[in-house]
Amino acid sequence: MTSVNPPPPGEGAAAALAVGGDSYLSHAKGLRSWIFTLDHKRIGVMYLVAVLTSFFLGGVFALLVRTELWTPGRTIVSADTYNKLFTLHGAVMIFLVLIPSIPATIGNFVLPLMLGAKDVALPRLNLASFHLYVVGAVFLLAAILTGGVDTGWTFYTPYSVTTGTSVILTTLGAFILGFSSIFTGLNFIVTLHKMRPKGMSWFRMPLLLWSLYATAIIQVLATPVLGITLLLLVAERTLGIGIFNPALGGDPLLFQHFFWFYSHPAVYIMILPAMGIESELISVFSRKHIFGYNFIAYSSIAIAVFGFLVWGHHMFVSGQSGLANMIFSLLTFSVAIPSAVKVFNWLATMYKGSIRFDTPMLYALAFIFLFAIGGLTGLFLGALATDVHLHDTYFVVAHFHYTMFGGTVIAFLGGLHYWWPKFFGRRYSERWGKIAALLVFVGFNLTFFTQFVMGSHGMPRRYYNYLPQFTPYHQASTIGSYILALGFFVMAGYLAHSLIKGERAPANPWGAATLEWRTSSPPPYYNFEHEMTAGDPYDLDTVRFVSRAEGWVPATEGAGS
Amino acid sequence: MSTTSPGSESGHHDPHLAHHFENAEQQADSAKLGMWIFLATELLFFSGLFCAYAMYRANHPEIFIWADQFLDKKLGGLNTVILICSSLTMAWAVRAAQLGRRRALAILLTATLVFAACFLGVKGIEYNTKWKHGLLWGEYYHPHVEGAAESGAAPVTAPPAAAPDKAAAASDGTEIPPAAEGPAGLAPANAPAHEIPASAPKNVQIFFSIYFVMTGLHGIHVIAGMIVIAWLLRRTLRGEFGDGYATPVDNVGLYWHLVDIIWIYLFPLLYLIR
């Protein structure tokens, strides 16, 4: 059934190639060979460094926000500074971290490898995408250095038109980052359409690729609308076109419609790749074929399509018509269902499996726990009557952190730990990996769970001052954030150590059946020794375990059974 | 399938074929699909503006009917013809590239550039006229044209040195702040949809804001197209495209046709309102 290419004399030769020999990391030397590289793997690694750096920056802002909120009234900064801190935290995390995270780092590296291909379809566009990211990041940095911006990451008019802070630099930065995102999505769509190997029909693709495809569709169709929205905001500020200004005949709510038309699909850009990673991890670490492949594939596309229809649920109390509210609420519930059902599919995959608790799996299990909470709390917000009470309170803040952090970031960490040996040819300390995962999990829940309770009690968001009765909740949340930070420091520590002194990793340390594991860890710059033919990506019988040093190898030498 | 040894292109002597593609057809298909997707993004980029147009026109048709008198249909029509001609020369250029006819290609690309420059020239004349008559966007709308002279067009003209909080500052001492006066933006108009108002309605500047943003953005895309076509011309003059490899010309052609199509929608929406 599964057609497997006969491996060359000792596929271990491929591993040996990397260990002592030439991998994509050592293939060409010098800064220029990285800055002008067309190798998708190097681009992925550069993105990884950039995204992790941005995550650190966004995290610092978060800690400052949480520290300020230790007491009502002033703790460490003024109200204006606080407003800038939460705005920049949001802008950095969303535009520099969450949107690119999985597609640009893991996606860029793994997608061509999963296709048995030599690169993405448009490598120069890929490099351009990365350079645009850097330019966009520089604009955001410039905004920070010129006094910051205090509008909230949502830039609502008229406040964003009249405030004196660095709105233009920030919006131009986001505009440029939008192009980076569009180019990545465009590249992935073309690659998946044109460069699948023999044997890989659409329904034989690994589910990560389905999720990246659905994500790319959203990136390509939604991001341009953000582009025009930000451009109009810049024009409003600089030229006074008045399109959002009621004194000049404009409508402030028009901005909200335009903004959320992108920004709601944007959250699906964040979560779909995370779900794709989840499918890979759950299957491999349960040693079982994924359950309900077709449904998971279709649901990814359904989420992408329906995600475009629900933006108005951010505007239920804005004064838009009751009819619009009703339609948006109804559609919002429809988009919740495909996500929910995937969770059942993953559980069914684990049924009667043989489950290992390596660090990637710990994150995959944490994802189910945290995303379930995030998704279920969305029900409160999708229902009109309860949303009136909960909108713009900490309930919303907790909901989106559970989905974006507890969902996307946790899955990203799982993927990072899973593909780390493939990226760098090294293992990391399992023991410290587990410790960090525990710290992150505990810290996260302590930080954000109390925020649900604060929110339902009426604590509004974006508040510098708060009423004294909310103090215990805020303090618990702040303590949680420090535990979270500790977890990340531990993680940085053992991952850095792994790069320098980590145990060498074999081609397939986890026993997966997708194509990227059939070349050395790290891969050579040309990816594969031979042309690859794909089989069922979840048929784990195609590999068998040899030893820790050699990892898993193809089960059949010669023709398939 | 033949096993290709790593890194080399044994069996591929096609100088245009990138190493990660198996054959020229796959490469050409990929480039074309990529360009179509890019065009989709451009369409969505403009769609926001078309939506804004639709919304404001539906709620305030009288503004659009009134403002239409200030747009020169003849110049707009001329520009439409110019762009269509440029699309023709561009399509012809693609054919020339596919046939490897470099001289024809160079001439046709040049012709396209000339047409595009004419388009921008006409646009420049139109913009200049509007500037002279004070028919600009938003807060810069200060019309002094016959027919608009008696306009109380802009309800609150902000003081020239615009204070940050425009909506609140009213310096002449007798005006009630706009919000207290009533919802300015979306109140239904008094004039029926198709009648030409007797005098200038309120908020005419909204039309010109939309006009300048839409035609301005379109103009920027024309300029960008011209730059890319000039690059193609340079490559042609340096000896390329003689062998039937037409992918870059083909794809730039697709972009140029989109720029044309967008104008074909803009023209009736902005110029042919009455």
Next chain:
Amino acid sequence: MTTLLHCALLALTAAPGKPSFLMPREASTVAGEVDHLFYLVLGISAFFFLLVVGIMLYFVIRYRYREGVAAEKTATHNTALEVTWTVIPLTLALVIFAYGFKGFIDIVTPPANAYEVLVTAQKWSWQFTYPNGYVDKDLHVPVNRPVRLVMQSQDVIHSLYVPAFRIKRDVVPGRYNKAWFQATTPGEYQLFCAEYCGTGHSTMLAKVIVHRPGGFDTWLADASNLLKTMSPVDAGRHLYTVRGCAQCHSIDGSGKTGPTFKGFFGHKVVLSTGQAITADEDYVRESILDPQAKVVAGFEPVMPTFQGRLTNEDITSIIQYLKSLSAGPKGGGGK
């Protein structure tokens, strides 16, 4: 199953006058319905969460890796199962939607003859204008009477939020947004601004005072008469307190968004242009009507205008009050 859970939770939940673990006390006619839905969704969520996490933990223990024990091959799909676990959540989702929609209609549909109060939001204070023209910084309402709020903003988008009533509505410049409620229990409730609006967003608070039967009319009569029976200085002090001046101008010398009024009147001030003038009656009047005309150096030009919102008598009272804050042992430093 969910009904049982629902009832159990109801027993632990909020009631009129009593806050619960999760919700503030219910103090309006719609609060009960909103909370009902909240607990329904909570019950369904808790059920599914415990189900999912429970199964996950069970599987993780029961099917953990053991030496020599391979994973069992099970079906890779099961249409009946997949359809079932799609249809059931979909049905529950639609039920939640229906209750949510119905509740929303109740939240936004005021009964006839509601008592109307005009609300003006500005950075960073609220003004409530009662039918007789009296303006206050807090919202006073009679109990058991529907109240309709007609809201406008002077500058940016704000949002009026009263958690105890479970109502919230954005206040958008250039249009009138409306909200309504009927308070069920006398008392004092918190009102927040719930749409970020700048530096003072978190201090843009107000109180909702629900009066006992008969108490509201008495209060309104007394409050409206205040200005007619007070001395100009007292009236000025009152206006300073309720019309939003206190938000940005202190009277004890401390620094706020605007200059302190202590010792202000009658003294020299340096403007942002460098010019030095005396803060006299004309200056105060001009600053109230056209605040951007002469801004004191070191302060941002963010004061909103009170053009059309303060009468000439109001402005005179304020001037007298400011004079009193500069008074030495004898009468003021002004003319």
